[in-house]
Amino acid sequence: MKFSSRQVEDIIIIPQYDWWSPTGPQGSLHKFNKVRANFIRKNLMNDAMPIETQEEYFSKFRVLDIGCGAGILSESLGRLGMGSVTGIDPTDKCVELAQAHLKLDADLAKKVTYKNTTVEALIDEKFNTNNNQSPHKDELYDLVCCSEVIEHVNDQQEFLRKCAKLVKPETGYFFLSTIAKTPESYFLTILMAEYVLRLVPKGTHEWNQYINVEDIEGALSSQAFRTVAKAGAMVTNPLTMEMDEFPNWLRGNYMILSKRLI
Amino acid sequence: MFFSQAKSQTIPNLQSQQTQKEIQDTDVLIVGGGIAGASLACALSSSQYFDTKDHSSQKLKKIVLLDHTKLPSMSAYREDSQNLSKDKRIPEPRVITLSPNSLRFLRSIGVLQKCNQKFITEFHDMLVYEEMGNAYMRFGSQNRQQSSMIQFQEYLMKNLLFNEEQRQVFEESQSHMGASVENNHLLAGLVERTQELNKCQILQRKVVKIEVPKSQSEKPIVELDDGTLIRAKLVIGSDGEKSKVREEFGIRASGYSYGQNGLVCTVRTIRPNTIAYQRFLRTGPLALLPLWDNHSSIVWSCPPELSKDLIDVSEDKFVELLNQALQKSSDHSLMGQIPDRVLKRNTFELPPIIDKLETKRFAFPLSLLQSENLAAQRVALIGDAAHRVHPLAGQGMNIGLTGVAYLANQVVQAKKCGLDIGDYGNVLSDYERKENINAKMMISSIEFVKASYSGRIYGSERIADSTLGVLRNVFIDLIQTSNIAKYNFMNYASGNLNHPITYEWQKN
Numbered sequence: 001m002k003f004s005s006r007q008v009e010d011i012i013i014i015p016q017y018d019w020w021s022p023t024g025p026q027g028s029l030h031k032f033n034k035v036r037a038n039f040i041r042k043n044l045m046n047d048a049m050p051i052e053t054q055e056e057y058f059s060k061f062r063v064l065d066i067g068c069g070a071g072i073l074s075e076s077l078g079r080l081g082m083g084s085v086t087g088i089d090p091t092d093k094c095v096e097l098a099q100a101h102l103k104l105d106a107d108l109a110k111k112v113t114y115k116n117t118t119v120e121a122l123i124d125e126k127f128n129t130n131n132n133q134s135p136h137k138d139e140l141y142d143l144v145c146c147s148e149v150i151e152h153v154n155d156q157q158e159f160l161r162k163c164a165k166l167v168k169p170e171t172g173y174f175f176l177s178t179i180a181k182t183p184e185s186y187f188l189t190i191l192m193a194e195y196v197l198r199l200v201p202k203g204t205h206e207w208n209q210y211i212n213v214e215d216i217e218g219a220l221s222s223q224a225f226r227t228v229a230k231a232g233a234m235v236t237n238p239l240t241m242e243m244d245e246f247p248n249w250l251r252g253n254y255m256i257l258s259k260r261l262i
Numbered sequence: 263m264f265f266s267q268a269k270s271q272t273i274p275n276l277q278s279q280q281t282q283k284e285i286q287d288t289d290v291l292i293v294g295g296g297i298a299g300a301s302l303a304c305a306l307s308s309s310q311y312f313d314t315k316d317h318s319s320q321k322l323k324k325i326v327l328l329d330h331t332k333l334p335s336m337s338a339y340r341e342d343s344q345n346l347s348k349d350k351r352i353p354e355p356r357v358i359t360l361s362p363n364s365l366r367f368l369r370s371i372g373v374l375q376k377c378n379q380k381f382i383t384e385f386h387d388m389l390v391y392e393e394m395g396n397a398y399m400r401f402g403s404q405n406r407q408q409s410s411m412i413q414f415q416e417y418l419m420k421n422l423l424f425n426e427e428q429r430q431v432f433e434e435s436q437s438h439m440g441a442s443v444e445n446n447h448l449l450a451g452l453v454e455r456t457q458e459l460n461k462c463q464i465l466q467r468k469v470v471k472i473e474v475p476k477s478q479s480e481k482p483i484v485e486l487d488d489g490t491l492i493r494a495k496l497v498i499g500s501d502g503e504k505s506k507v508r509e510e511f512g513i514r515a516s517g518y519s520y521g522q523n524g525l526v527c528t529v530r531t532i533r534p535n536t537i538a539y540q541r542f543l544r545t546g547p548l549a550l551l552p553l554w555d556n557h558s559s560i561v562w563s564c565p566p567e568l569s570k571d572l573i574d575v576s577e578d579k580f581v582e583l584l585n586q587a588l589q590k591s592s593d594h595s596l597m598g599q600i601p602d603r604v605l606k607r608n609t610f611e612l613p614p615i616i617d618k619l620e621t622k623r624f625a626f627p628l629s630l631l632q633s634e635n636l637a638a639q640r641v642a643l644i645g646d647a648a649h650r651v652h653p654l655a656g657q658g659m660n661i662g663l664t665g666v667a668y669l670a671n672q673v674v675q676a677k678k679c680g681l682d683i684g685d686y687g688n689v690l691s692d693y694e695r696k697e698n699i700n701a702k703m704m705i706s707s708i709e710f711v712k713a714s715y716s717g718r719i720y721g722s723e724r725i726a727d728s729t730l731g732v733l734r735n736v737f738i739d740l741i742q743t744s745n746i747a748k749y750n751f752m753n754y755a756s757g758n759l760n761h762p763i764t765y766e767w768q769k770n
Contacts, residue, residue: 021687022687022688022691023687030688033679034675034679034681034688035679037678037679037680037681038675038678038679041678041679041680042678042770045770046770053310053313054310054311055313075680076679076680076681077680078680079680079681079682080680103479104478104479105479105682106479240692240695
């Protein structure tokens, strides 16, 4: 995975020692995490309509969290009852933070593992062992998450294609969340969040790197993915900065869940 | 070599110690099975997230409710309804009033449907009057239709501030003033509904010790009086004003004693009562709450010596004193009576005459208590453990149930989002913030009303009766005259606007 021209590590990752503090510099990510974890849970259940309970259904899931950061989403997915969660991140500092925090919950540590690796290296590991044959179904993932990552990547179409490869054919799901390339998103995520309210460090986002939901859907449908659900996410309470889903407004922060058909 | 030998000697010892006292795990441990604790257990059971996979009796369920007494069962209230004609059941003296919001909460967790509807008495009017002047306030749910100002305000609120759900909730909260129900009847309904949902284990045990976690990775371990050890992700303190949980977690509470006792009993009136009365006497407030048939419930707050005397006197004498206290005309010494043409309509109505005392008289001391924190890492306080107020407004239980609704919402939401339910930063701090706003608002308005009648603010020197009395009488007359002022005063004072709009366990 190649980072975009500006050094993400310098701006976002290194100065933030208390990534896990809900009131710290990543506070808005914690608020957003509630929305995205609930979105994933709700729509997986709605799409599959399993006879068994949520816990039993999720316990069969193998999950990959690409760009796990300090593991905020990985831990949430683990607590939702996913059978196993693997978080990968190319930054070793992040993986250290994630592993340190995982030690606090002994039950969760049995399910969640972190690796300091890239998507490319993971694909090499999975696909090149048997001389370019596609790996066995069970080595791929039932759910691949790629949350707030694609806006930091240079070749986005190529990156999406790689992520899609890791999704289990016919049954696997792919979750992605990012920011749309609209004037509204410039106002909200750069002007307001970075400069006026200073919720996130300056330089976290680069508007040119944002990508619209149509482009994501286009790239995924050529890989035989069907959109299960999509929704926007917005601050609904300006006093507490609490976030909630906005089902029909995908012009700011948005989430999309798709299913691989073949 | 030496090291490994040393290790192999010490480890079995430790292990044997641990196996002697096996620690059982659970998600939520609720200490104290009062109405607050039981309704939290019931609300959490109403969601789908506390199912246990194996229903073998060996393992604890995911919610555990502890109480050292035996919780009441519904049978006493149901059998009675079948042979009502034989002997009519006399209401128990401990009665609580539930606001429309509390009723909505109890309906959402399926408890109100379990209770015997005959013994839940809705009332539509409330009348507050006093001994030291002629001013009175009458609140009624039909007030709002009479005033175009109120209708205009409601129109603005509904169209500018509220969404569809909030509009419905608001409409419901305005339809009546509340309902009165016996404490044990509601508790029996809660226990029955919780058992039906089969996600909560009710243990008749006492807590001996709580081992408070020292680091973030540990969980509190609770020791029961039979030696059982339970490790929980979240411990709930609902064990009353002298909360053991609060003490063990080192959370301080502050408050003061009102220097008053509350005397409760049930009486029979000569005609059915439909209005909730409250009269402020020189010695403290006296409330008459309507119950079914000709029954009413009495809550008489007065100095401890007087309450002792009131319990000791004969039943006939007590009824006589009670009638005197409720019926005697007010002093005109402070202010002359305001003529009826100034007050638009005189809607004052005297309470019915009481002719019989139906139950024993009980008294308990009254105090104000507020816990400094309502939550910390892996612990939350609800009910009387969190705050205890004067019964004069009948709001104690409603504040408690609003807190329970907030906490249950937070915990169920945390389950949906894959958060640790005992985490203070992400989950419990939100409960603490919301419940603090609700409780502080209610406590301040109750203390304000209390102080304006007693002349004492937070235990200070007494302000001269006459000055305060005149001010209060003028103020109350003004409120009674203006429908819109009364309407807003009522909505604020009853906490109608401070309750979760939606409940997480009803959502997908």
